[in-house]
Amino acid sequence: MLYNVGYLQNDPEFGNIKKNVDDVYKKLENTKDTLIVLPELFASGYNFNEMSEVRSLSTKTGEGYTFEALSHLSQKNNLHIVFGYPEKDKDKFFNSAALISKGRLIGNYRKIHLFYKEKEFFSSGDLGFKVFDIENSLKIGIMICFDWIFPESARTLMLMGANVICHCANLVLPFCPDAAITRSVENHVYYILANRIGTEARKETHSFIGMSEIISPTGELINRSPKDLEDIFTTKIDTSIADKKDLNPYNNLVADRRKEYYL
Numbered sequence: 001m002l003y004n005v006g007y008l009q010n011d012p013e014f015g016n017i018k019k020n021v022d023d024v025y026k027k028l029e030n031t032k033d034t035l036i037v038l039p040e041l042f043a044s045g046y047n048f049n050e051m052s053e054v055r056s057l058s059t060k061t062g063e064g065y066t067f068e069a070l071s072h073l074s075q076k077n078n079l080h081i082v083f084g085y086p087e088k089d090k091d092k093f094f095n096s097a098a099l100i101s102k103g104r105l106i107g108n109y110r111k112i113h114l115f116y117k118e119k120e121f122f123s124s125g126d127l128g129f130k131v132f133d134i135e136n137s138l139k140i141g142i143m144i145c146f147d148w149i150f151p152e153s154a155r156t157l158m159l160m161g162a163n164v165i166c167h168c169a170n171l172v173l174p175f176c177p178d179a180a181i182t183r184s185v186e187n188h189v190y191y192i193l194a195n196r197i198g199t200e201a202r203k204e205t206h207s208f209i210g211m212s213e214i215i216s217p218t219g220e221l222i223n224r225s226p227k228d229l230e231d232i233f234t235t236k237i238d239t240s241i242a243d244k245k246d247l248n249p250y251n252n253l254v255a256d257r258r259k260e261y262y263l
């Protein structure tokens with residue numbers, strides 16, 4: 001099946017959820033009938049100084065300005081949107097990504113592999129990896145930023161049936177955009193990396209590397225955005241290509257696994 005898919009690469013202002021969400025809303029105003037992936041923590045910003053900031057910027061899944069605006073936009077423009085946000089659940093906080101489809105909340109993923117000082121603010125994800133089948137043949141697997149360095153993340157999503165990996169990121173290290181090509185080939189999936197740009201100079205300074213991209217199941221780099229410019233990109237994909245795991249008449253990526261030799 002053919003689907004329109006894409007991403008938005010933004011440069012959010014730390015803590016200014018309304019401005020950042022309104023900005024994304026405006027930029028997507030003319031995008032219709034598409035799966036769109038947004039970066040990790042795309043509206044709150046990333047570089048927290050204090051737990052009090054995490055507390056005040058987090059919401060329950062499905063509540064708050066970000067969810068209201070994106071639900072409205074996704075219904076109006078017939079969109080599926082995957083986006084990162086700071087989640088509050090009772091006394092715990094998670095670095096999460098939700099999927100909203102045409103005005104409805106479909107699912108939520110909590111980042112499993114926390115990076116660096118995220119461990120001071122967030123609990124590790126406790127929901128496992130999940131694949132959301134939203135139009136029979138669009139099977140969305142979600143992961144968040146540092147999850148990429150563990151190849152088990154993408155592999156698990158593929159084995160669960162994902163044909164499109166949606167990767168919400170705030171990358172600071174330079175390796176992921178190239179590594180994602182390998183992840184696509186070794187799992188024969190489409191890969192949408194939505195990263196941010198800009199610098200957050202707070203107690204610590206982090207600069208984000210952009211280079212959001214879409215990769216085909218055979219490792220073709222369909223598009224890669226610049227390191228330092230906001231950007232939107234959309235394209236058409238055929239998910240049936242990613243559903244076939246035969247590499248040639250002898251090799252199948254799933255059937256050929258030798259699980260008895262893996263840890």
Ligand code: ACM
Nearest residue numbers: 115145146170172
């Ligand atoms: C990261 O996991 N945001 C680097």
